[in-house]
Amino acid sequence: MTIVYVPGDSAARSIGADEVAALIAAHAAKAGIDIELRRNGSRGALWLETLVEVDNGDGRFAYGPVTPADVDSLFANNFLDAGEHPLSLGKTESIEWLATQDRVTFTRVGIIEPLSLSQYEAHGGLAGLRTALTHPDVVGEVLASGLRGRGGAGFPAGIKWRTVLEAAGDQKYVVCNADEGDSGTFADRMLMEGDPFTLIEGMAIAGIAVGATYGYIYIRSEYPSAIETMNKAIEVGRLAGVLGKSVLGSDKSFDLEVRAGAGSYVCGEETAMLESLEGKRGMVRPKPPLPAISGLFGKPTVINNVLTLASVPAIMKDGSKSYQDRGIDRSRGTQVFQLAGNIARGGIVETGFGISLSEMITRFGGGTLTGHPVKAVQVGGPLGAYLSADQLDVALDYESLAEAGAMLGHGGIVVFDQSVNMLQQARFAMEFCAAESCGKCTPCRIGAVRGVEVIDRIIAGEEREKNLELLNDLCDLMTEGSLCAMGGLTPLPVRSALVHFPLEEVAK
Amino acid sequence: MTLLHEPDLGTPAVKSDIEVELVIDGMPTRVPAGTSVMRAAALLGTAVPKLCATDSLEAFGSCRLCLVEIDGKKGTPASCTTPCEPGMVVHTQTPKLEKMRRGVMELYISDHPLDCLTCPANGDCELQDMAGVVGLRDVRYGLEGANHLDAPTDDSNPYFSFDESKCIACSRCVRACDEVQGTFALTIEGRGFDSKISPGGTDFMSSDCVSCGACVQACPTSTLQEKTVIQIGIPTRTVETTCAYCGVGCSFKAELKGNELVRMVPLKSGGANEGHSCVKGRFAWGYASHPDRQLEPMVRESITDPWRKVSWNEAITYAATRLKDVQAKYGQQSIGGISSSRCTNEEVFVVQKMVRAAFGNNNIDTCARVCHSPTGYGLKQTFGTSAGTQNFASVAKADVILLIGANPTDAHPVFASRMKRRLRQGAKLIVVDPRRIDLVRTAHIKAEHHLQLLPGTNVAIVNALAHVAATEGLLDEEFIQTRTEEKAFRDWFEFIKKPENSPESVEAISGVPASELRAAARLFATANNSAIYYGLGVTEHSQGSTMVMGMANLAMATGNIGREGVGVNPLRGQNNVQGACDMGSFPHEFSGYRHVSDDTVRHQFEELWGTALQAEPGLRIPNMLDSAIDGEFKGIFIHGEDIAQSDPNTKHVKAALGAMECVIVQDLFLNETAAFAHVFFPGTSFLEKDGTFTNAERRINRVRPIQPPKTGKHEWEIVAELSQALGYPMQYGSSAEIMDEIATSTPTFAGVSFAHLDKVGSVQWPCNEENPVGTPTMHVDGFVRGLGQFMVTPYVATEEKSNRKFPLLLTTGRILSQYNVGAQTRRTENVNWYPEDLLEMHESDAELRGIVDGSFATLSSRVGETVMKVTITDRVPPGVVYSTFHYPTSGANVVTTDYSDWATNCPEYKVTAVELRPSIKPPQEIGMAAADLGLELVNE
Amino acid sequence: MSSSSDSLVRMINQIAANSMGAHDPVAAVVKHLHSFWTPKMCSDLKSSNLTSELNAVAAQALAAL
The missing domain is CATH 2.40.40.20 (Barwin-like endoglucanases)
Structure with a gap:
């Protein structure tokens, strides 16, 4: 039977995927054609959404971007048998944008139906977990893979896991940080909506590795579909024995649940997230103690980002070497980049570390959407630095970016053309910090508000030198004195906007 | 004494057997592992600037003033949240740190009113201090930016004001409410710059706030401020004293301006309370200067006559004459006295001495009769001493707490806070109470079991708990063998195993499901440390004494005696119930619980007091009252107790009082009982007393006067002069001399003197040569009576039963x-x-x-x-x-x-x-x- | 009949009822009375006309005084 794939991912649905799916189903029914309509995840080529795929037995053929208005003509052109159409993209696997990526973490996203455990297994799912159940040293394997935390800090996952493994505790936890709040990032969501079992499998492996029997996925409330999909997948997993007292029939126990956040950016900070999970106000905790030693409810806790945990099944399945072979220097494996902003071809680009920013923007992104030259690129979310046009040669890996005064963060890349006013962007960084500060530490709580006021005075031309000096002192204080990265990193976009885009220019 | 500033080391003390060595500002030091860098520095005398840290609260790390530099560590960690590590080299003062601290203060002050000179906290404000310490000279942000200067003031609480405009959002108040008090009434609303302290979105009076004042004490600014400080100003001197409300016995700093009391601040070094207080102790002291307070002695011929204010001399002579007349007419046994658990040990001691030596009989009783007399009886029978076994701090080591007939969050709030802290740490709670007290379910606490029994069935319940332990093999055999009398145990064991004591039988009597009883018993019997705490819900029953013995049985049977974290612990109702009992207030015993029939003891007192003493017990209060109605008991000296309101069957009490020919009341107020009095001696409030109170943990605390007696006479002086007028010479130069006499005559107090207490703060008796600084935990190696004695405790239903008329x-x-x-x-x-x-x-x-x-x-x-x-x-x-x-x-x-x-x-x-x-x-x-x-x- | 005597009867009966677990209940009651009652309370009760209202143990104890 012909299988038609219409993504059920939120991004696709936001531009009419549901309607496209409904029209295709209705059209087929009316014409008496038997089709199987599958709602897969998104392939991540957001510029092609809604990306409709047809599997007529010869493989999957893609059409996109499909709007509801195109459905009639698709049928007219016999798309169910891979017929030619202005929106024809040929075989999906041959679309260059996809074919040149190296999908490891996202290997199944967009390919399978998210809640089909059989499709998941058919595409390599659960193999990693099975390996882990009998593996003598899961932590060592993860350590050897070189996997680093994908949430932003880039801390080696294996070292964190080892700390938890070696910490004494009658109960340990695995907490997945899915409070994806950075502007221009969406990989966590797409993975949870498109391939939830990968995350479940990754968490189960983490639990088995460190001796934790329970996990929490902390998903921001702005992701209702991800929450729903994860909850359903957990239920499926329990029924199938992937989760529960006996994971895949072993003597290992692991279960987990989803907790919804409450609209706070700072709850993506791991200690604030723990507070929130404990039912408290989302305020940052001082470290030490490290969560790995005293985390959720005071117990040793692995906290990793969605992408970190979702990379683990592949590492266990194919071995650490396969993962380690990808990437460069101390940035091993692949990174799930997210291209956004003023970009022609936005979406998920998973590829080994080390690709240059310019290659990312031109080869995958196709330049700016407006066609104007790139003026600035903010990498790593709202707390990431702005890189100027002459810095685009920087390689996308942890160390190269740090050297350039920037950071990889969660892999978000937001592109701006010449219309951007960098002084306003600097102001926005302070404003964002003021809006999202948890209010615990003084440099962030009061400093961000004063930062906006000082920049306003600079913009207005009031005692510019004095105010620039004050802003500089404030940035020093926030960087060195803040309790967490929220206040501590805010000066990064502020300063890069001012350093790389001189005042004369930005004040225009 | 000038104003006492207790040092604030920034973060709480940490207990550890491991010590770490480090260097702070070039000075080597050693501290217990886990100690914060801030505390280690403070112990060296180096005060790292701080605002959000205070040593009564866990480190929070929010103000960012206490940043330090540590060799080999990047950045500037906060010293409050950074634990000392071996070999650390810490710098607390560097140009970089100075600049940052100034930057932090610059931010604070950019959102703070600049009204220091007219601020109530002027001179007592940590924000002001820190601005000075960091050398803040300029606020470059100006004062025109966003701010909270127009925030409203919440004056709803009668004792303190909440001026939000002065708040620096350090959360010390919220944390004090959570960590110290355990009420969780305060929270932070909003986030970022909009963060503000809120009593749950309402005003303080309408909130869950219990007005303990911990937040006021914790506030580093004038945001939360005592209204008395706003009205009077900053105090200038301190007198350390002890609260006169409940049996917790909190130590306080009375802070004064001249002789005017400005505020009461709990003493951090106070053994019972360690810096915490409740609404009564901290704030409710205004009665001491209430216009109702009587300051002059008064007499009258008949209770229908008006009172006549007279001189002390006249009043004392009048009282003595009337008492003598009564004795002349009705005999030596026709008068008696009641001592007060509200008064000092010294005052109580002289009252009982007056009765025994000057009245010439043993008709002395105390208001403890109506609260904890069964505690004295029951614990004496089983353990050999009439007192609780632990100190309050012991609860921090309990794993299971069995709380019977007590409501600590209302009646013993400061101890309740300790208990709640332990429960939040994971200790399990079993509540035995007919009523759902707060502890059954309160913020972050849920009792494992609430045995909601019918009133009057305590003994059945405790027997059932012991029955489960005895029949399910949960007894501590070793403890029983080595520490208790074998025969008494065997008798008890045979008794407790009987089916009548099984949970299934007791369910019918008490209404508590057998399964719940069994589960609770197992929990109690199998924990490492199980502790029993109880109140008047145990004692004020027809089987109060039986119940006390039943609890002692349970504790011995499960080996929960003689170490920290266990014990049988009465929560005493009044400030000096323990002391009043210790001082020989009961008609059958001298101080130190020694029977009047004991010739050796009696002869000792006869020699000391120079008069013959009676060898038979005297009348208890109810017997005095019965006897008064019979016309045989005609005169009474009532010290600081309002029996017409507090004793049962008011009609009967009033009839008895009305039948007497000489009623002398010594009190602060013309209370209900005074309506029947012929002589009124005005008493002194605790703020005028010089003496000691003994709290529920046997802790002898000093009570010190902040001013001379408003009445012109100490209460012990009144008693001594009355004795004198009765013909028995009694003379003391000071209350310290009374304590010396107590120490001389009472072995458990042998080491106690005012000088000793002034030196060490407080001691828990026994305090003697063997235990010069007192005895926190009793019965460690053996019981006071040698071997513990199990008592057979059959349940006997009360005669007071509900029926159709009184259902x-x-x-x-x-x-x-x-x-x-x-x-x-x-x-x-x-x-x-x-x-x-x-x-x-x-x-x-x-x-x-x-x-x-x-x-x-x-x-x-x-x-x-x-x-x-x-x-x-x-x-x-x-x-x-x-x-x-x-x-x-x-x-x-x-x-x-x-x-x-x-x-x-x-x-x-x-x-x-x-x-x-x-x-x-x-x-x-x-x-x-x-x-x-x-x-x-x-x-x- | 006096207020005291009524109370004394009730008291001794109650003491006796609660001493039934002792090895020798009568001796226990006697000991209790010696320890806590005034000699006059004992003699008043003895000489009262209420001794018929005493329970067995109480009556024996009073007789043994």
Whole structure:
């Protein structure tokens, strides 16, 4: 039977995927054609959404971007048998944008139906977990893979896991940080909506590795579909024995649940997230103690980002070497980049570390959407630095970016053309910090508000030198004195906007 | 003494056997592992600037003033949240740190009113201090930016004000409410710059706030400020003293300006309270200068005559003459005295001495008769000493807490905070109470078991718990073998195994499901450390003494005696119940619980006091009253107790008082009892007393005067002079000399003197040569009586039973803001929280009787009736009603009966069969009228 | 009949009822009375006309005084 794939991912649905799916189903029914309509995840080529795929037995053929208005003509052109159409993209696997990526973490996203455990297994799912159940040293394997935390800090996952493994505790936890709040990032969501079992499998492996029997996925409330999909997948997993007292029939126990956040950016900070999970106000905790030693409810806790945990099944399945072979220097494996902003071809680009920013923007992104030259690129979310046009040669890996005064963060890349006013962007960084500060530490709580006021005075031309000096002192204080990265990193976009885009220019 | 500033080391002390060595600003030091860098520096005398840190709270790390530099560590970690590590090299003062600290202060001050000179905290403000310390000279942000200067002030609490405009959002108040008090009434609303402290979105008075004042104490600025400080100004000197309310015995700094009390601040070094307090101790001291306070002695021929103010001389002579006349007419045994658990050990000691030596009989009793006399009896029988076994701090090591007939969050709030902290750490709680007290379910605490028994069935319950331990092999065999009398144990073991003591049998008696009883018993018996805490819900029963012994049995049987974290612990109602009992206030024993028939002891006192003493016990209060009605007991000296309000069966008490020919009342106020008095001696408040109180943990605390007696005479002086006038010479130069006499005559007090207490702070008796600094935990290696003695404790149902006419069981208790008969708290702003007594009843009982919430109802028992306001609640089960007894107008004791504990005659306050019917009348002015009359006549 | 005597009867009966677990209940009651009652209370009760209201143990104890 012909299988038609219409993504059920939120991004696709936001531009009419549901309607496209409904029209295709209705059209087929009316014409008496038997089709199987599958709602897969998104392939991540957001510029092609809604990306409709047809599997007529010869493989999957893609059409996109499909709007509801195109459905009639698709049928007219016999798309169910891979017929030619202005929106024809040929075989999906041959679309260059996809074919040149190296999908490891996202290997199944967009390919399978998210809640089909059989499709998941058919595409390599659960193999990693099975390996882990009998593996003598899961932590060592993860350590050897070189996997680093994908949430932003880039801390080696294996070292964190080892700390938890070696910490004494009658109960340990695995907490997945899915409070994806950075502007221009969406990989966590797409993975949870498109391939939830990968995350479940990754968490189960983490639990088995460190001796934790329970996990929490902390998903921001702005992701209702991800929450729903994860909850359903957990239920499926329990029924199938992937989760529960006996994971895949072993003597290992692991279960987990989803907790919804409450609209706070700072709850993506791991200690604030723990507070929130404990039912408290989302305020940052001082470290030490490290969560790995005293985390959720005071117990040793692995906290990793969605992408970190979702990379683990592949590492266990194919071995650490396969993962380690990808990437460069101390940035091993692949990174799930997210291209956004003023970009022609936005979406998920998973590829080994080390690709240059310019290659990312031109080869995958196709330049700016407006066609104007790139003026600035903010990498790593709202707390990431702005890189100027002459810095685009920087390689996308942890160390190269740090050297350039920037950071990889969660892999978000937001592109701006010449219309951007960098002084306003600097102001926005302070404003964002003021809006999202948890209010615990003084440099962030009061400093961000004063930062906006000082920049306003600079913009207005009031005692510019004095105010620039004050802003500089404030940035020093926030960087060195803040309790967490929220206040501590805010000066990064502020300063890069001012350093790389001189005042004369930005004040225009 | 000048104003005492207790050092603030920034973060709490850490206990560890491991020490780490480090260098701070070039100075090597050693601290227990886990100590913060801030505390280590403070111990060296280096004060790292701080605002959000204080050593009563866990480190928080928010203000970012205390940043330091540590060699080899990147950045500038906060010293409050950074634990010391071996070999650390810390720098607390560097140009970089100075600049950052100034930057932080610049931010703070950019959002703070610049009204220091007119601010109530001027001179007592940490923000002001820190601005000075970091050398802030300029606020470059200006003062025109976003700010909170227009934030409103919440003045709803009668004792303190909350001026939000001065708040620096350090969260010390919120954390104090959480960590110290455990009420969780405060929170931070909003986030970022909009963060603000909030009592749960309402004002303080409408919130869950219990007005303990921990937040006020924690506030580094004038945001939370005592209203007395706002009115009077910053105090200039400190007197360390002890609270005169409940048996917790909190140590306080009375902070004064001249002789004017500005505020009470709990003493961090106070052994009982360690810096915490409740609404009564901290704030409700205004009664001491209330206009109702009597300052001059008064006499009258007949109780229908007006009072006549007279000189001390005349009053004392008059009193002595009347007493002598009575004795001449009715015999030596016709008079007696009641000592007060509210007064100092020294005052109590001289009162009992007066009765024994000057009255020449043993008719001395104390108000402890009506509260904890069964504790004295029961623990003496089983352990050999009439006192609790632990110190309060012991609860921090308990794994299971069995709380019986006590409501600590209302009646012993400062101890309750300790208990709640331990429960939040994971200790399990079993509550035995007919009523759902707060601890059954409160913020972050949920009792494992609430055994909601019928009033009067305690003994059945404790027997059932022990039965489970005995029959399920959960006894501590080794403890029993080595520490207890074998034969007594065997008798008990045979008894407790009987089916009548099984949970299944007891379920029918108590209404508590057998399965719940079994589960609770297993929990108690199998924990490492199980501790029993109890209150008047144990003692004020016809089997109060039996129950105390039953608990002692359970503790011994499970080996929960003789170390920290365990024990049998009475929560004493009044400040000096323990002391009043220790001092020989009971008619059958001298100080130190030694029977009057013991020739050696009696001869010792006869020699010391230079007079013959009687070898037979004297009358207890109820016997005195009965005897008065019979016309045989005719004169009484009542010290600081209002028996006409506090003792059961008010009608009977009043009849007895009315039948006497000489009633002498020594008190602060013309109380209900004073209406029957012929002589009134004005007493002194605790703020004028010089002496000691002994709290529930046997801790002897100093009470120091902040001013001379307002009446012109110390209370012990009155007693000494009365004795003198009666013909028995009694002379002391000071209360310290009385304590010296106590120490000389009482082995458990042998090492106690004012000088010693002033040196070490406080001691827990026994304090003697062997234990010069006291004994925190008793019965460590052996019991005071040698081997512990199991007692057979059969359940005997009370004679007070509900029937068709009186189908409900009334039980009583007190509320946080009020204290006992309310003589003090009703004369403070505490009435704002609880302006009248309330009777709690279940909806189903109320509906049946047509009684609606908030209406008045007539409460009747076999002995009397009164009217009370009813509140409908599911805290009490159907069939049980509960009332407080703080107001004379409601007269809860009008209905309580003469039934009492079989061994000690402690009244059975906790079980009265009653009926209720709707009433349109508000409560009668019972008793109050008489007292008011007395006042009016004086004024004429 | 006096207020005291009524109370004394009730008291001694109650003491006796609660001493039934002792090895020798009568001796226990006697000991209790010696320890806590005034000699006059004992003699008053003995000479009262209420001794018929005493329970067996109480009566024996009073007789043994």
